[in-house]
Amino acid sequence: MDDELLADFMVEANEHLADIENQFLAIESSGADVDVDLVNEVFRGVHSIKGAAGFLGMKVVNDLAHSLENILNMMRNLELTPTSEIIDTMLKAADQLQGLIDDIQNSNDIDVSQHITALEAIASGSVASPATATPESVETPQEQTPAVDDIDLEKQFEEALAARQAEQTQEDPEEPQPESPAASAPAAKANDTKKITTAPEASIRVPVGVLDKLMNLAGELVLGRNQLMQAVASSEKIGLDAIASRLDQVTSEVQASIMQTRMQAIGSVFSKFPRIVRDLSGKLGKECDLNITGKEVEVDKTIIEAIGDPLTHLIRNSVDHGVEMPADRLRAKKPEAGTMNLRACYQAGKVRIEIEDDGAGIDPNKLKGKAVEKGVITQEQADHMSDREAVRLIFHPGFSMAAKVTEVSGRGVGMDVVRTNIVKLGGTVDVESVVGSGTNIVITLPLTLAIIPSLIVQSNNDRFAIPQVNISELVRIKSSELESRIGRIKNSEVLRLRGDLLPLVRLEDVLSKTSASEANEEQTDESNQNNSRAVNILVLDTGQQRFGIVVDALHDSEEIVVKPLGRHLESCPCLSGATILGDGHVALILDVAGIAAHEQINSVEEEDAMELEDQLSNESEKERQYLLLFSNQESEHFAVSMDVISRIDRIRTDQIDSVGGQELVQFRNSTMSLMRLENCITAKDATLAERLNVIVFEVNGKEVGLVTPRLEDIREVTTAIDTETFRERGVIGSMVLEDQTTRFIDLFEIAEVAHPEWFVNREVVVEQDDQPPLILLAEDSNFFRKQVTTMFEERGYRVVGCEDGLVAWETLQSGQHEFDIIVTDIEMPNMNGFELADRVKQSSEWGHLPVIALTSLGGAADVQRGIEVGIDDYQVKMDRDKLLASLQNFAGTKAGNNRVLQTT
Amino acid sequence: MTTTLLEKPELETSEQQFATFYVGDMLLGIDIRQVQEINREFEVTLVPxxxxYVRGVINLRGDVASVINLSTILGLPEVELAKESRNLIANYQNESVGFVVDRISDIVTLRSDQIAPQSSSINGVEGKYFSGVFAMETEILVILNIEEVLSGNCTD
Known part of the structure; x- marks a missing residue:
């Protein structure tokens, strides 16, 4: 058989079938009021398929087309009223027909008798009960088609022709050509002018206007070249600038026009959705209207081809999970039929596609529950997750949002695949949902994939292009901030960015090592050493992962033309192609998703980081503290509360004087006593560099310094402190930060250990024979309650501790104790410090009691509010010196009138 | 006489022209129809x-072509780039691939019956890379099997 002829047939048949679904659906919707012109048009399409198939010996295609044609014939003669059932059968037959044509070589071996029988049943059934004839369609046909009479003539002519041709098949295979185009012309016109044919050899329709424009531009290019040659040949090189700019302009126009030839209306993808929605909602017993807008939006052919599957999945999902059953909808006071809107529009140089339904929406709490159950996230993460974030969980790999697995979706694969596919195209997908009123899925896609805006970066001496679409921001970290901004979790580096921890990789390492797991150890030390200067970090986003990549230098951003790499380089995981830069050198294009995979950066690791961050700072709303982390030696880590630190000084080692066994440093015309950790607590000797840091704090109005060889970080942490393991004088307890045991230092105790003579005079606060003042302490953190209680008791006070404001209030009311002073934390559950103070001050009984508030770091707003409710004083928790002084002040003057405090 | 001259190639088998070159001490040849150009473009961009065996990629008049170290594939000692080194660009399945060769030699015209089949290895190079050999006056010309060379499954 003539392959070329067959190919022509396939192209043509596909054109006829391309819109047949929507035409059938249109016929269905007009019901008894048959749009004869429309039916005619479909009829002609099917008829020419039949004719050509018969001629080519495609018997099965011929038979099936014939049966379809029969029905259509009856419809246009108003002998048969289209109903949903009939259209159903016809749609199935059309699907089968399409299937036959896609696999035309084997079509004669396929059994289609089931479709033919069904169609014949309709045909014969309808003869018995002729449809109520509606005279003439009043609807204006969308397309201009020849009059009905012409068709009949044409048909007769064609049939005669086909019959004659069938006889001469063997002798003259060229003959059928005139027949098919003649019949197809009107139908083709009716179709959208730009359809992708799924023909064996892909072809594309280009508007003649675009071709004309290209031709003109080609002319201009030639002209420009001639001018250029002349100018170069002339010795003066006159007008080169003008010619260059002209050529530049023409080239850009040529580029734009050529891109335009690849642009296809997105309607060709959208056109299959009405059928899908109809079939699916029918199957599920739902009702659903699909409104499509923006069919005319044009995007690159490659994108049109790739977007079909993801969109189909989303549409099916919306029908299956979004739109509720009619009964449920009525109950929710919504119209019985659900509405889905499929919209496409241009937005900021991209295409935005929205799939919106007015269904039940996605319940974030249900999703969270499911996610926790499946181990996708932890309960803790779920608790902190905003609703919007929770809804995005549907894109998480291996997460199906179907409450029950249905035939349609919910097989555990789905939205994550959709997302991956869209991201591969350089697009993004997001979801918004309001419970009860619907879901909106928004996809953005680039207009083209052939030319992509990129940023050129450098690693060692090589330049690479990174697609702009993947870059979310650029971060430059000064060398002085390196230590605080770049941290380390297990063996990988992380970037601290506005409260987030991002996995960090170095482009150099990515490109040199073969896999992430290998060579991790060697790399890490080295890279740490390289940290001495400022680094440029690109924050990349693949849609699934977000990570930072360290590059050596940043260059321009350019529009680059993507060139494929040869087959030997296809296996390179981190590259997606190459491009040629302005200077003629080749630059490789980095595949951001590939890098993420290669470096084994996955969402899980990100979650680890989140979890860690949680442990560090977010764990609960209650007690947070700013800690200064430092180390004496590699393995020994310490923390002190920022609250008590006056400042941090940097001194040279040779500034330290040793006087009488004490180390001193001359500083701002005064002498400051220095302490070393190893002299006060069990710690290894510090290795002193040329310069070192001194944590300066105040004891009894004197400034004291603690020598800290290496400062590491300032961190906001919760106080999950183990007070047992490392307890000694000077050490409050220990905690684990970033896998390292960190000892929490009490600077005042250290000072006491180092200089007991400073404290001798303050040992006893109250006289032994007298009843010491009784303190009501409200503090929700066990750790702090214990700390403060111990501190007070050491000074001879009596303390009653309560775990929150309410308990304190109740204790006060119970009248069991007669308190002299109230010390309260501000942030507490049930009743906070302000409320407690307010109640106390409002009451007639206890209004006279002084209230001291404890804070982590006194904020001005807090102080203001505190004054309003009558709080007498503010003290920072860890600054025991001042706290005790204040306590003594208030307990001594206001509450302890009858008691004489020994205030030496 | 003219008739015999004309008839000979028809009766025998067709003639083929080979571009010959040296990699190390080996004289190799490939069908000249597969040779696209020969240049001295060695400034490759390294590909991580x-x-x-891939040396890197070059800009071949607007297209990106891979450059291949033939010596690595054949298991020959790597040769330094010298004055006579050339980049021989072959077109294979619509893709331009460059081979680094040490020296370009002549174009040799051979009848297919002059080429002896070769399956055993030569100079330690596996026989699968050769489609035949031809004994010249002083040395042996080895015809490369370019499909096998570029198949990428070199065993080393």
Whole structure:
């Protein structure tokens, strides 16, 4: 058989079938009021398929087309009223027909008798009960088609022709050509002018206007070249600038026009959705209207081809999970039929596609529950997750949002695949949902994939292009901030960015090592050493992962033309192609998703980081503290509360004087006593560099310094402190930060250990024979309650501790104790410090009691509010010196009138 | 006489022209129809994670072509680039691939019956890379099997 002829047939048949679904659906919707012109048009399409198939010996295609044609014939003669059932059968037959044509070589071996029988049943059934004839369609046909009479003539002519041709098949295979185009012309016109044919050899329709424009531009290019040659040949090189700019302009126009030839209306993808929605909602017993807008939006052919599957999945999902059953909808006071809107529009140089339904929406709490159950996230993460974030969980790999697995979706694969596919195209997908009123899925896609805006970066001496679409921001970290901004979790580096921890990789390492797991150890030390200067970090986003990549230098951003790499380089995981830069050198294009995979950066690791961050700072709303982390030696880590630190000084080692066994440093015309950790607590000797840091704090109005060889970080942490393991004088307890045991230092105790003579005079606060003042302490953190209680008791006070404001209030009311002073934390559950103070001050009984508030770091707003409710004083928790002084002040003057405090 | 001259190639088998070149001490040849150009473009852009026989990529008048170290594939000692080194660009399955060769030699015209089949290895190079050999006056010309060379499954 003539392959070329067959190919022509396939192209043509596909054109006829391309819109047949929507035409059938249109016929269905007009019901008894048959749009004869429309039916005619479909009829002609099917008829020419039949004719050509018969001629080519495609018997099965011929038979099936014939049966379809029969029905259509009856419809246009108003002998048969289209109903949903009939259209159903016809749609199935059309699907089968399409299937036959896609696999035309084997079509004669396929059994289609089931479709033919069904169609014949309709045909014969309808003869018995002729449809109520509606005279003439009043609807204006969308397309201009020849009059009905012409068709009949044409048909007769064609049939005669086909019959004659069938006889001469063997002798003259060229003959059928005139027949098919003649019949197809009107139908083709009716179709959208730009359809992708799924023909064996892909072809594309280009508007003649675009071709004309290209031709003109080609002319201009030639002209420009001639001018250029002349100018170069002339010795003066006159007008080169003008010619260059002209050529530049023409080239850009040529580029734009050529891109335009690849642009296809997105309607060709959208056109299959009405059928899908109809079939699916029918199957599920739902009702659903699909409104499509923006069919005319044009995007690159490659994108049109790739977007079909993801969109189909989303549409099916919306029908299956979004739109509720009619009964449920009525109950929710919504119209019985659900509405889905499929919209496409241009937005900021991209295409935005929205799939919106007015269904039940996605319940974030249900999703969270499911996610926790499946181990996708932890309960803790779920608790902190905003609703919007929770809804995005549907894109998480291996997460199906179907409450029950249905035939349609919910097989555990789905939205994550959709997302991956869209991201591969350089697009993004997001979801918004309001419970009860619907879901909106928004996809953005680039207009083209052939030319992509990129940023050129450098690693060692090589330049690479990174697609702009993947870059979310650029971060430059000064060398002085390196230590605080770049941290380390297990063996990988992380970037601290506005409260987030991002996995960090170095482009150099990515490109040199073969896999992430290998060579991790060697790399890490080295890279740490390289940290001495400022680094440029690109924050990349693949849609699934977000990570930072360290590059050596940043260059321009350019529009680059993507060139494929040869087959030997296809296996390179981190590259997606190459491009040629302005200077003629080749630059490789980095595949951001590939890098993420290669470096084994996955969402899980990100979650680890989140979890860690949680442990560090977010764990609960209650007690947070700013800690200064430092180390004496590699393995020994310490923390002190920022609250008590006056400042941090940097001194040279040779500034330290040793006087009488004490180390001193001359500083701002005064002498400051220095302490070393190893002299006060069990710690290894510090290795002193040329310069070192001194944590300066105040004891009894004197400034004291603690020598800290290496400062590491300032961190906001919760106080999950183990007070047992490392307890000694000077050490409050220990905690684990970033896998390292960190000892929490009490600077005042250290000072006491180092200089007991400073404290001798303050040992006893109250006289032994007298009843010491009784303190009501409200503090929700066990750790702090214990700390403060111990501190007070050491000074001879009596303390009653309560775990929150309410308990304190109740204790006060119970009248069991007669308190002299109230010390309260501000942030507490049930009743906070302000409320407690307010109640106390409002009451007639206890209004006279002084209230001291404890804070982590006194904020001005807090102080203001505190004054309003009558709080007498503010003290920072860890600054025991001042706290005790204040306590003594208030307990001594206001509450302890009858008691004489020994205030030496 | 003219008739015999004319008839000979028809009766025998067709003639083929081979571009010949040296890699190390080996004289190799490939069908001249597969040779696209010969240049001295050695400024390659290195490709991370590429197979070791890929030297890098070059800009070949607007297209990106891979450059391959033939010596690595054949298991010959790697040769330094010298004055006579050339980049021989072959077109294979619509893709331009460059081979680094040490010296370009002549174009040799051979009848197919002059080429002896070769399956055993020569100079330690596996026989699968050769489609035949031809004994010249002083040395042996080895015809490369370019499909096998570029198949990428070199065993080393």
């Amino acid at each position: 994670h590429a197979p070791d």
